[in-house]
Amino acid sequence: MQKDAYTLILEAIDAGLYKPGDRLVESELAERLGVSRTPVREALQRLETQAMLTRDGRSLIVASLDHNQLAELYAVRTELEGLAARLAARHATDEEIRVLRGMVTDDRALLGGDPKLLSRANKRFHRQIHLASHNRFLVQQLDLVHRSMALMANTSFAAEGRDEVALAEHDQIIRAIEAHDGDAAYQALRQHISKAFETRLRVDAGEMRTR
Structure with missing residues (x-):
């Protein structure tokens, strides 16, 4: 079964490909994952809602734990x-x-x-x-x-x-x-x-x- 953008991004964070503080860019993710930007955008929004990502100005970055x-x-x-x-x-x-x-x-x-x-x-x-x-x-x-x-x-x-x-x-x-x-x-x-x-x-x- 093909993994969706949400799962792929989550696995990338878990594997340490994206670390706390790293900026996630929609276009770059879409190219890396080989998917269109719409599912990536939806995945990023979902991850932000779950507090896995946080806002730094207009950018989304991987959250960190205090x-x-x-x-x-x-x-x-x-x-x-x-x-x-x-x-x-x-x-x-x-x-x-x-x-x-x-x-x-x-x-x-x-x-x-x-x-x-x-x-x-x-x-x-x-x-x-x-x-x-x-x-x-x-x-x-x-x-x-x-x-x-x-x-x-x-x-x-x-x-x-x-x-x-x-x-x-x-x-x-x-x-x-x-x-x-x-x-x-x-x-x-x-x-x-x-x-x-x-x-x-x-x-x-x-x-x-x-x-």
């Missing part, structure tokens, strides 16, 4: 991700659990490598837990949260040593899901997100000191 917005986003993400893990421990099929375990095993090959690849693998892992919750409404809400995560200028995997720690945390989450222990899965994932938030704040603070 400290308070970041804290609010992580507060919501922590609870929703924890709930997804709890439900996955109850409802995940044996096949879904094996896929999750395989992801953790495969991701060990990425340790010490490109933070962007690690971030992509991390998103894939979390998305699989969302699906394993077997709750479509929760998945929809988590999709909204992760869409806003694309407005962060960097990944917490850029911090030294975060990749090994995060993978160990993923292993702990899977162990709880494998044991069908909903409470343990909930707590393990909440702690994982809390550590990621703490790391991100440290990375951001370091960037501010070097400016």
